[in-house]
Amino acid sequence: MSHEAVRVDPDMEYLTPGVVDLEQMFWTGLGATYTHCNQVWPNLYIGDKKTALEKPGLVEMGVTHIINAAEGTWNNVSTEMIHSLFLVNPSGDIFLEKHWKSVVSRSVCDYFLEAREKALDPEDVPPVISTPHHYLISIYRDKLFFLSVIQTEVPPLFVIEFLHRVAEMIQDYFGECSETVIKDNVVMVYELLEEMLDNGFPLATESNVLKEMIRPPTILRSVVNTLTGSSNVGDKLPTGQLSTIPWRRAGVKYTNNEAYFDVVEEIDAILDRTGTTVFAEIQGVVEACVKLSGMPDLTLSFMNPRLLDDVSFHPCVRYKRWESERVLSFIPPDGNFTLMTYHVNAQNLVAIPVYVKHSINFFESGSGGRLDLTVGPKQTMGKTVEGVLVTVHMPKTVLSVSLNATQGSYTYDNATKVLVWDIGKLNPQKLPNLRGSLSLQTGAPKPEENPSLNIDLKIQQLAISGLKVNRLDMFGEKYKPFKGVKYITKAGKFQVRM
C-alpha cells in the first residue's frame, strides 16, 4: 500500500487513501463512520456478519453471492459445552439436527462421514474426531450415530455420557430408539432436547422431571389429545427440580404399592482353548421398579455385602450410610431405574456355568475343514441353563457351512462370516452337539488363525456370586407395600478361544 493517497482509476474521482490517511482516520475516527456494510466497488460490498445474516436486506441490495472472509472461529468466544447435535443413520443421512446456539453447517459432518466410510465396522469409528474448527464427539447406539459438535475444551466423557442419556431418554419415551420412531415423534424429541440442554449445559436429564414437563405418549392419550386438542406438554410445574430430591416427582399415588428388585449378574470370561479360565469376573446390577405412593424411604440390605468389591449407585443412594453400615438407603425415583451396579471380588473363584468341547480343523489341501462343538453344563448350582446361544466368527475364507445340530438350529451369515447356533435349554442328559464340514474359498490358503466363540446364556433364580438380598424396609409412609426380589444370571462378554 502506498504511503500517499493515489488515484487508482484515472476515470474516477475517488482517491484511494494512503497509509497516512488511513492512520489518520483510524485514530480520529473522522472521515469514515462505521456502517455494517460498505459498497467498495460497483456491486461489491464488504459487510459484517449482521449484514450477511439479513436476507431481506441482501435481496434489496441485490447480493447474489457471499464470500466468507472472516478469520478464526466464530466470535472467538464460545461458551457452550455442546453446540449442536446431529442424528445420522447407518447409510450416512442426517435426519435430525438441533442447535443450541448459532447454527453449525451440517457440512461439518463430512469429516465424520469420511471416518465412517473408512471404518470397516460402525463400531470402529473413533468417538472423538477433530476438525479445523470443531471437535466431533459421537456415540453409536441402536444402529444410530449421535454426533455432537464441540467448539471448546470439555471433558469428552461429559459429552458421551450426555449423548447416551439422550438415547436412553428416547428409548424411555418411545419404547425404542430408532430412526423411524424419532422421525415419527420429531417434535417431541425436539422439545425433549430443548429441555435437556440449555446453552450446551445439561439442564434436566432426570426422567422423572422430564416426564412431568413433557408427557410421554401413550395410545390412550394420543386419542384423547386428538379429540380434545390438548397437548403433551405439561402445564404444571416440574416440582422435582425444586426439591432436593431432583429424581423424584412429588405427589405420586398408586392404588397398588409395589417395589420389585431384579438382581442381574453377568459373567465376563475368557476361556482358552483347553477350557482353562484366562480371566473371569462377575458384574452385577440391581434394577428396580418402584411404584410407591408419597415419599417412601427405603432400606435394602444384603445377606453378604462383603462380596461386593466395587459399587456405583444411583444418585439417590446415601453413600455415607453404605460406607458405615453396608445398607442401601434411598428415596427412590418413581418407576424403573438402576439402583446400583457392582463388581464381585475377582479373587473369589468365579463359577463357570458351561463348558465347550470344540474342534475345528482345516485341511492342508485348503478346500475345506471340519467343525465339532459340544456344550455342556458345568457349575450351575443345580439350576437349568437356558437361552444358550453360541456365536462363532469364522475366518474370512469360509464360504459356507454344512452342519448338523442335535438340538436347536444354526444360521450362517456369509457376509459377516458369523455362525450362530441357538441351542435353548441345556439338557445335562443329552448334550447338544453341532458338527459338520466347512467349505473354503477355492485357492485360499488354510486359515492361519482359529475363530473365537462367544456364548450367551441365562440362569433364572440364581445370582452366580451368591449375593442375596436380606430385607427391604420402608419408612416414611404408612401403607404396606408389596415387595419382590428376582435373581438372574447371564453371560456377559463370555468368550472361548478356539
Place this chain on the structure above:
Amino acid sequence: MLSMSTNNSSYNDQGGADSAVEIGQETTPTSNSGAGFGLFSTDFKKNDDLKEMLENNKESLKLEAMKRIVGLIAKGKNASELFPAVVKNVASKNIELKKLVYVYLVRYAEEQQDLALLSISTFQRALKDPNQLIRASALRVLSSIRVPIIIPIMMLAIKEAASDMSPYVRKTSAHAIQKLYSLDPDQKEHLIEVIEKLLKDKSTLVAGSVVMAFEEVCPERIDLIHKNYRKLCNLLVDVEEWGQVVIISMLTRYARTQFTSPWREDGVFDENSERAFYESDEEKTRDDTEIKPYTMDPDHRLLLRNTKPLLQSRNTAVVMSVAQLYWHLAPRNEVSIVTKSLVRLLRSHREVQYIVLQNIATMSIQRKGMFEPYMKSFYVRSTDATHIKSLKLEILTNLANEANISTILREFQTYVKSQDKQFAAGTIQAIGRCATNISEVTDTCLNGLVLLLSNRDETVVAESVVVIKKLLQAQPSQHSDIIKHMAKLLDNITVSMARASILWLIGEYCERVPKIAPDVLRKMAKSFTSEEDIVKLQTVNLAAKLYLTNSKQTKLLTQYILNLGKYDQNYDIRDRTRFIRQLIVPNEKSGALSKYARRILLAPKPAPVLESAYKDRDRYQLGTLSHTINTKASGYLELSDWPAVAPDQSVRNVEVIEPVRIHPSICTALFHFCPDSSQSSEESEKSSSQSEKSSSESDIEQKKKKKMKKPPQKKNVKPPNKDRYQSVMCKPNSWVGPGFGACVCVCDFSSCRMNLLRPHLFSRRLSVVISCVSGPAFVPEKSHNLLHRMTGKGLAAQYQFTRQPCLYQPNMVSVQISLTNTSDHRLEQIHIGERSPAGLKIHCFNTIEFLEPDASVTVSMGIDFNDSTQAANFQLCTKEDQFSVSIQPAVGDLFLAVTMTEQDFRKEQGKLQGMNECSATITVTAENTSSQPLNRRVAAMANVGVVPSGQDNVHRFAGKTACSGAVLLVTVELRESSAAVITINTEKSVMGSMLLRDLKKSLAQA
C-alpha cells in the same frame, strides 16, 4: 463465521426450487423486492399454507403449523420466512404452542433481529410471572435470542433473576450469564458481579451452573472462589451430576494454585503429619534442621475427602473427573484408590471405554503399580472395536515387567493369530517394545518374532521384519543368523516397508554377512526398476555401504545401480543417487567429504527407542478433550504447577455460621423454610405442603421444626444487609449414620424476596450517581384506549406503559401499542405522522407494512414526556387515513424504579428537605396496613422500587424521573389507628405533589 457458511449451504438446499413459482409467491412482508433470486428462495409451496394456519384463529391449527415448522427446522430446512407469522404467537396462552414458538425464535432471532424485538416485551412480562417455570423459560429464551440491541435488557433480567427466590430461576440466570458473555464480552465486569453473587448461593441446583459460568467468563478470577471454596466442597456430593463435573475440574485448577505439592521426593507421605504440631520440642528441633515436613492444608484434605464418594457415581464423567483430581492433587500413595472405579468404567459403553482407556494408558506409564493388579481387565476380546483393542494393547505393554511378562507374552501370542490383521501388527510392535524394555525377554521375543517371519500373512511378516530390525539394531553382534534368515526372506516378501528394512539391515551389518550381502545387491540390481521408491532408496544405500566395505566385489554392481537411479522418475531417488555418487566415488571435484564417506555412512547408529505414544500425554490434564486429541483444544486451561510456598490460607475463612445440629436419625426427606411467612407466594405454600407430605415425621420433629422456624422471623427485624438467615435442609445424601455431623445449609434469604427486597448489587455506587435502574416491581395490566375502532375506520389501538427502561433512549418512557385491524380489508403502511407539541421527541415504531383483517400486532415506542404529564399528541397514519391520537401519562409512569439501600435512601432524603418535601396524613384502609398490599398499591401507582426497610411500620420506595433522572423518594409511615403519613422527597416538586395526591387516593381506597 460459521453461521454464514450455514446460510450458504441452506441456500443450496433450496436453490433448486423452480423460480417461476417463487416470483409469484414472494409476498412475505419482510422481503418487499419482487426479484426472484433463486439463492434466497425457499420452498414456498409448502410454507404458504403454514402461514395461513398460523394466522388462523384456531389454536389447534396454529399448533399443527408450529409442529410442522419445528419438523422443518429439525430436518435442517430453512423456515425463516415464516418469522413474522410465528412471532405473533409468542404470547399465546397455550403452553405447547408457546414452547414451539420459543424453539423457533431461538433458532431464527439472530437472522431477523428487528422482528425479534417484537417479542421482547412478552418475555419481559413473563419475567414477572408468579410461576417460576415461566420466569425461567422466559429468561432462557430472552437470553438465547442473539440480538445485540437487547443486551441491556438481558443484563437487567439476569441481575433480577440472580436474586429470584426460586433456585431454578437462579440456575437459569447462571446459564444466561454465559450466553450474554458470548454475545457481548464487554459486559464481563458486570457479569462478574453477578457471578460473584451467585457463587454465594447455597442451593445445590445453582452451584454447578454458576461455576460453569465462572469457568467461561472469568476463570482467571480465582479470588472469587476463596470464600466459597469450603462451601463448594461440602455441597459437592448433593450437586446434580453435571455440575459435579464442572465444579471438580474448577477445584482441581484452584487447588493447584493454592496448596503446596503433596508429592515428596522420597515418595513417602506421613498421613498424620498434623500431629507434628503436638510433638515434643526435641523432635521439633530435629525437624528444623532437616527438611520441613510436609503438612497437608486441611482444605486440600477436605477436597480429597469430599470428592472420594463420587467415585461411586453412576455418571462416568463424574468418576473420571474425580480420578483426574486424585491424579493431579492427591499424595502419590492415595492415587490408587481411583483404580477400581476406572476399571469399572470399562464395563460401560464403547465410547466411554475409549476415553477411559486413553487416560489409563497415560497413567499406566507413570504408575505401573496402580493398574497391574487389574491387568486381566485389559485382555482383548475379539469383539472389541479396533481402537479399543489397540489401547488395551498399549496398556498391557505399559504394565509389562519382569514378573508378569511371561503371562503377557502368552496373551500376545493369541493376539498375533487374530483375524484382525491390523491388530496383529500392533501386537508385534508391542512385543518389540516389551523386548527392548525388559532385557530378560529380548531373546525370547526375538525368537518368537523370527518364527512369525514364516507366517502366511504378509502384514504380520512385514511388521515382524520392521520390529526385528529395530531390535537387532540394539544388539546386532549375536544375531548374524537372524540377518541371514532375513536375507533369504527377501525373495518372498513383497511389502515394501519390510523389504526396505531388510536391505537396510544387511547394509548396516554387511561386514557380519560378507558373503550374502553382495548377492543380495545382485538380486536387487536385477529388480531395481520394478521396486517401490522406499526400496530403491535402501538399495542405493546398500550399494553405497558395500562399495565402501567390499568394493572389489561390488564396484560394478554399485555403478550399475547408481546409473539406474540417475534416470529414475522420482526426484528423491535421482537426488540421492547423485549425492551418493559424489560422496563415495572419488574424483577431483568431490572435495573433502568423500574422505569421510565411510564415517558418514557407516557411523554407529543409536538404537531406536521404542516408546509409548502416550509418553508425554500427561502434559494435558487428564480427562480433558485436549488429552484425548493430544493437542491443545481451544479454551483449554493449563493446570498450573504447585506453588513453592502456599498462598495465604486465611482467605478461605468465612465468618463462622453456627450450624444447627440435628440428630440424623430423626430428619427425613427435607425441610424447606420460607423466611417471610407473610409472603403469600406459592413457594411457601409448596414448602408447607411438602412438609406435610413427609408424614412419617413424629411429633417431636414437628416441634423441632417449629422451633427452627422461629429464628428467621425474629431476625427479620434486623437491618437488611444482614438478612442472611439459616435454614436447615437435610439432603438425602448428607443423611448419614450416627457420628456424622448433619449437613447444614445456609440459605440466602435476601434473595428470596424477589421483588420486595431486591439485593443491592450496586448500592455503593448508587450513592454517587443514581444510575441503577431496576426492572419495575409491578407492571399495570391496564391498557388505555388510543384509538377506537369506530373513529379509526377499523384500526383500533391501545397503549400500555411497560415501565421498562426505554431501549432507544434512556430518557424516554417506553410505551407499548397494540394495533388491531377490525375492518374487513387489509390496512397498509401504519406509521406515526405529525406530532405536537412540535418539540415532542418520539421514537417511532417501524412502519407496519400491512395488517390483515382481524390480525393484531404489538409495537413499542419511546416518548420523551420531559417529566411532565402533558399528553403526547401525534398522528397515527395508515396508507389512506390519519388519526389524531394522544397518550396521557399518569405521573407514576414517568418514573423508573431504582434499587437503593436504606442507608443510601436516608442520605438522599437528607439532601431533599424543605421545599423538596411534601407530606400528608391519611387514614388507610385496614388491608393496606400490612406491608405487602401496601407495597403493591404504591408500586401500582408509581414505578418505584422497594427499599428494604429495617422497620416494620415504615415503607420506603425509590425511583427517578425518566427524563431528568431526578431522585424520587416515597416514605409511608404507618401509625396507630390506621393513620399513615406519606412523605415524598423530590426536587421535581410538581410531580411530587401530583404523586402525593394519587397515592392518598389509592391508599385510602378499599
